[in-house]
Amino acid sequence: MLPTARPLFKVSALLPQRTLAPASQRFLSCTTQRWNEDNQQQQQPPADQQGQETSEEEQAEPIKLSRRRRRFHEWVKDGSGARFVRPSQGTTNYLSSSPFPNNPLFQPRPPLSDQRRQEIYDTYASDPQEWSIRKLATKYNISMRRVEAILKLKEAEKELEMKGVALQSKFSKGMEKLMGADQTVQILQEPLVDLFPKVKKPTFKLVEEHETFTEKDAAKELNRQPMHQLEEKVIAMEEAKFAKSRIVSEATTSTANNSSKQKRFVIVDTSR
Numbered sequence: 001m002l003p004t005a006r007p008l009f010k011v012s013a014l015l016p017q018r019t020l021a022p023a024s025q026r027f028l029s030c031t032t033q034r035w036n037e038d039n040q041q042q043q044q045p046p047a048d049q050q051g052q053e054t055s056e057e058e059q060a061e062p063i064k065l066s067r068r069r070r071r072f073h074e075w076v077k078d079g080s081g082a083r084f085v086r087p088s089q090g091t092t093n094y095l096s097s098s099p100f101p102n103n104p105l106f107q108p109r110p111p112l113s114d115q116r117r118q119e120i121y122d123t124y125a126s127d128p129q130e131w132s133i134r135k136l137a138t139k140y141n142i143s144m145r146r147v148e149a150i151l152k153l154k155e156a157e158k159e160l161e162m163k164g165v166a167l168q169s170k171f172s173k174g175m176e177k178l179m180g181a182d183q184t185v186q187i188l189q190e191p192l193v194d195l196f197p198k199v200k201k202p203t204f205k206l207v208e209e210h211e212t213f214t215e216k217d218a219a220k221e222l223n224r225q226p227m228h229q230l231e232e233k234v235i236a237m238e239e240a241k242f243a244k245s246r247i248v249s250e251a252t253t254s255t256a257n258n259s260s261k262q263k264r265f266v267i268v269d270t271s272r
Contacts, residue, residue, distance in 0.1 A: 092180040112142070112150070113181040114172055120147065121154040143191060 065073075075081040087093050098107050112120075120140060124131050133151075137144045157167060205221055207213045219226045 087178045089177060092178070110180045111176070112146075113176050114169070116140075117150045117154065120150050124151060 076085060084093060092099075092110075094101075098104050100106055120136055123139075124136060133144050133147050137147045140147075160167065203222060215228075216226050
C-alpha cells in the first residue's frame with residue numbers, strides 16, 4: 001500500500017493550489033442570474049454567423065399579395081382611385097353620394113363643427129331661461145334632440161377640462177374635414193321633432209290545432225283587406241293607368257298627323 005501511495009502524493013503535489021473564495025462570493029456565483037448569463041454566453045453564436053443569418057433574412061422573398069390586394073394598389077396608384085388617396089378640403093370624398101354605395105338610401109346629415117357647437121353652448125349658457133332648447137333649435141335649423149346632445153357633450157367636456165384631461169382637438173378638426181362639417185353648399189335644415197310612423201302592437205289570437213285559420217280570418221282580426229283583394233285593386237289601377245296613357249298617346253298622334261298634312265295650291269293664269 002505504501003509504494004502506491006507515494007506517487008499519488010507526488011502527483012497531487014505538482015498540481016496548482018486552488019484558493020477557495022469566501023462563502024458569500026461562492027453563494028452569489030451559484031445564483032440563477034449567473035447561471036442564465038453563462039448559458040447565454042454559451043448559446044450566443046459568433047458575430048460572423050449572426051451576420052450570415054441577418055443577410056439571409058434580408059434576402060428572403062417578399063410576402064406575396066393576393067390578387068384583390070394587387071388590384072387595389074393598382075387602382076389607387078394609377079387608376080381612378082387616385083383621387084381618394086387624400087381627403088377633400090371641406091367636403092366629403094365618398095365613392096358616391098352616400099358613404100355606403102350598396103345602401104344609397106342612407107344619406108346622413110353633415111355634422112356640426114366644434115366652433116358651431118361651442119356657439120350653441122355659449123348662447124345657452126348666457127341665459128338658460130331665455131334660450132330654451134326649442135328656441136336654439138329654431139335659430140340654428142337643427143332638431144331638438146341634437147341640441148340636447150350638444151349641451152350634454154359640452155358639459156362633459158367642461159368637466160374633463162376641470163379634471164385636467166387633455167381633449168383631442170386636433171383629431172376632431174381632422175375628422176371635421178373628412179366628414180364635411182358645416183358645408184356651405186347645402187343649408188342644414190332638420191325638423192324640430194322627429195315624427196315616427198305609428199306602429200300597432202302585435203295581435204295574438206289563440207287558435208285550436210284542428211281549426212283552420214285562413215288569410216281572410218287574419219284580415220278580419222286585423223281589420224284589414226285580404227291580400228288577394230289588394231292585389232286585384234293594384235292590378236286594376238295599373239290597367240286603368242295604362243289605358244288612359246294609351247288613349248292620350250293616340251290622341252296626340254292623331255292631332256300630330258292632322259297638323260302635318262300640307263295644303264296644296266294650284267296657280268291659274270287668268271291673263272289669257
